[in-house]
Amino acid sequence: MLEYTPIAQFAIGTDHKVKVWNKACELLTGVSAEEIVGTDDQWKVFYPKKRPILADLVVEQDYEKFLEKYGTKNPAQSSIVSNAWEATDYFENFNGKPRYIYFLAAPVFDDEGNITGAVTTLQDITLRKIQEEAMKRESEQLQQQYSLLQSSMGERFKFCNIIGKSQKMQNVYDVIIRAAASADSVVIYGESGVGKELVARAIHDTSQRKDAPFIPVNCGAISESLLENEFFGHVKGAFTGAYSDKKGFLSNVEGGTLFLDEVGELSLSMQIKLLRAIEGGGFSPVGSTDVLHSDFRIVAASNQNLWEEVQKGRFRSDFFYRLYVIPVDIPPLRERKEDLALLADYFFSQMDSPLHFDVLPGKDIKKIYNYHWPGNVRELQNVLRRYVTFNSLDFMALPDIDPPVIQPQPPSGIITVSDSETEIPLTDAASRFEKQLILSALNNCRWHREQAAEKLGISRRTLYRKMMAHGLISAI
Numbered sequence: 001m002l003e004y005t006p007i008a009q010f011a012i013g014t015d016h017k018v019k020v021w022n023k024a025c026e027l028l029t030g031v032s033a034e035e036i037v038g039t040d041d042q043w044k045v046f047y048p049k050k051r052p053i054l055a056d057l058v059v060e061q062d063y064e065k066f067l068e069k070y071g072t073k074n075p076a077q078s079s080i081v082s083n084a085w086e087a088t089d090y091f092e093n094f095n096g097k098p099r100y101i102y103f104l105a106a107p108v109f110d111d112e113g114n115i116t117g118a119v120t121t122l123q124d125i126t127l128r129k130i131q132e133e134a135m136k137r138e139s140e141q142l143q144q145q146y147s148l149l150q151s152s153m154g155e156r157f158k159f160c161n162i163i164g165k166s167q168k169m170q171n172v173y174d175v176i177i178r179a180a181a182s183a184d185s186v187v188i189y190g191e192s193g194v195g196k197e198l199v200a201r202a203i204h205d206t207s208q209r210k211d212a213p214f215i216p217v218n219c220g221a222i223s224e225s226l227l228e229n230e231f232f233g234h235v236k237g238a239f240t241g242a243y244s245d246k247k248g249f250l251s252n253v254e255g256g257t258l259f260l261d262e263v264g265e266l267s268l269s270m271q272i273k274l275l276r277a278i279e280g281g282g283f284s285p286v287g288s289t290d291v292l293h294s295d296f297r298i299v300a301a302s303n304q305n306l307w308e309e310v311q312k313g314r315f316r317s318d319f320f321y322r323l324y325v326i327p328v329d330i331p332p333l334r335e336r337k338e339d340l341a342l343l344a345d346y347f348f349s350q351m352d353s354p355l356h357f358d359v360l361p362g363k364d365i366k367k368i369y370n371y372h373w374p375g376n377v378r379e380l381q382n383v384l385r386r387y388v389t390f391n392s393l394d395f396m397a398l399p400d401i402d403p404p405v406i407q408p409q410p411p412s413g414i415i416t417v418s419d420s421e422t423e424i425p426l427t428d429a430a431s432r433f434e435k436q437l438i439l440s441a442l443n444n445c446r447w448h449r450e451q452a453a454e455k456l457g458i459s460r461r462t463l464y465r466k467m468m469a470h471g472l473i474s475a476i
Contacts, residue, residue: 008122011108012055016040019117028122030095046091046101054105058085058118061107081106088125100129160202162195163346166336172199172328179326180206185278187263187323188301190330193376196301197261199328203299204257212256215249220265220464227270229286238287250283253296263300263323264309265461271319278322298323333373333380340368343377347384355388367393435470438463442472 008024017040021033029045036042043050057066063085067075070087078084084106092098102123107115157165159173179186180203188196197216204214222230233248249258260266266274277283278298282291300323307324309315333339344357357365364387373379386394438456445451453463 009119010042010055010122011117011119012040012042012059013117014059014115016056016059018042025122028095028124046089046094053120054085054087054103055118055120058105058107059115061115078104078106083107088129097126099124099126101125157342158346160198160205162198162202163343164336164339165342166331166338168331168336169339172330175326175328176202177206179203179328182326183297184325185297185323186299186326186328187306188299188328188330190301190303191332191376192303193378194330194332195377196330197259199330200257200259200261200299200301203328204259204297207257207297209256209297213253214257214259215253216259216261217249218261220262220461221468223465224267224461227267228273231270231274232283232285234286235288238285242287245285248285250277250294250296251292254294255296257297257299260298260300262302264302264304264306264315265464267459267461268314268316271316275316275319275322333376337369340380343380344368344384347381348388351385351388353388364393367395371395431470434466435472438466438470438472 005022006024008028009020009022010018010025011020013019018037021031021037023033026032031045036045042055043053046053052060052062052065052069054066054070057063057069066085066087070089073087073089075085075087078086081104084104086102086104088100088102090098090100094101102125103120104123105118105120108117108119110116157163159176162169162173164170164172176199186200186203188199190196200216201214204210217230229246229248231248231250233246233251234242235245236242273283277294280293282293284291306315306320310317310320333343341357348355348357360368368383375382383393383395386392438452441452441455442449445455449463449467450460453460456463458466
């Protein structure tokens with residue numbers, strides 16, 4: 001039976017001479033059965049000097065000597081095979097290669113219970129050991145990095161370029177450290193203006209990828225027709241105007257972090273292609289059939305509930321689960337007003353202003369604390385800039401008041417059939433009408449873009465692009 005098993009095995013008798021040396025054992029050791037059967041030279045296969053090997057010790061039932069000879073090689077009694085002993089040894093040159101070999105030796109008994117020999121099973125576990133050691137080293141490095149960051153942080157008022165001493169921000173700092181010490185994908189949630197990109201950059205800058213590129217991508221600002229070109233690049237001649245090869249985000253971010261801001265704006269087809277690249281399937285530049293690979297980490301951000309987008313069919317569930325490993329929730333400014341003074345002093349210092357928050361007039365401090373900050377930290381920064389210039393507080397909105405309705409500006413004159421006799425180009429007339437229609441939808445929906453897009457029967461990305469084209473929002 002031993003002869004035909006695909007597992008490397010050999011057997012010895014009580015005289016320690018080899019009785020069986022099967023084909024699998026020949027392949028693993030490089031020693032033929034003809035050379036070794038009938039001899040007690042089995043030690044020569046493994047060691048440069050004569051010494052008992054595991055099978056010899058099992059035949060002799062010398063457990064103390066077993067522990068002595070294999071003390072540093074994980075010696076143990078097998079929990080699977082009764083009366084068997086096991087150990088793992090490393091050989092620098094085993095049949096021409098460095099290998100880790102797992103040994104399992106069990107005694108053979110006759111009908112009266114006497115030991116008549118031993119059977120040894122050999123298994124090459126080199127790949128598994130290399131993987132285990134690599135994972136152990138990586139785990140130790142990450143744990144060391146986490147411990148170092150955590151011990152140095154304490155109750156920080158500033159972490160990287162993020163300002164805040166509130167408990168909610170301390171919790172965010174802790175999640176950032178944990179995310180930095182991990183290799184998994186991250187999704188950052190938060191309202192517009194809370195500093196999602198700052199958090200993404202902090203994760204990158206405190207991770208093992210800090211010396212590689214950090215590439216931020218505004219997913220909602222890229223035209224659908226340009227998505228593949230921007231992410232995957234193109235080769236010369238791929239389309240009109242492609243005069244040379246161009247690398248995309250995935251090639252340029254090699255070894256670093258790709259920050260997908262407003263990831264919910266990506267089309268379903270683009271999500272599929274990115275998922276394939278993230279999971280190791282690679283990507284192809286536009287106009288090429290070559291499959292390229294890139295080592296990068298995804299940190300995504302959204303002010304939408306991505307799970308609700310999945311349920312509505314606007315976000316792929318497999319892409320969601322691939323990204324949603326480590327969530328980071330950034331609180332809005334209205335929920336951490338104890339950070340207002342710190343933030344204000346930081347922004348004043350950035351503007352080279354002599355002002356300090358605690359010396360502002362009491363009425364102004366009260367206004368700042370009472371305001372609900374719908375634009376979050378970004379709005380606070382802009383308000384303080386205007387304060388330095390005009391010495392007065394100027395809020396863009398007031399609490400519990402609807403956003404201002406922007407009345408559409410009608411084109412000069414009503415567009416009628418008679419206008420076809422004028423010199424108004426058709427494209428201009430259509431553009432004016434489109435702008436009116438978009439403004440009307442936005443006003444009816446109180447400038448809620450998702451609802452307006454649904455009323456207009458277009459995607460949010462298309463609405464966003466058209467709003468920029470008509471000057472309704474800034475492209476920045």
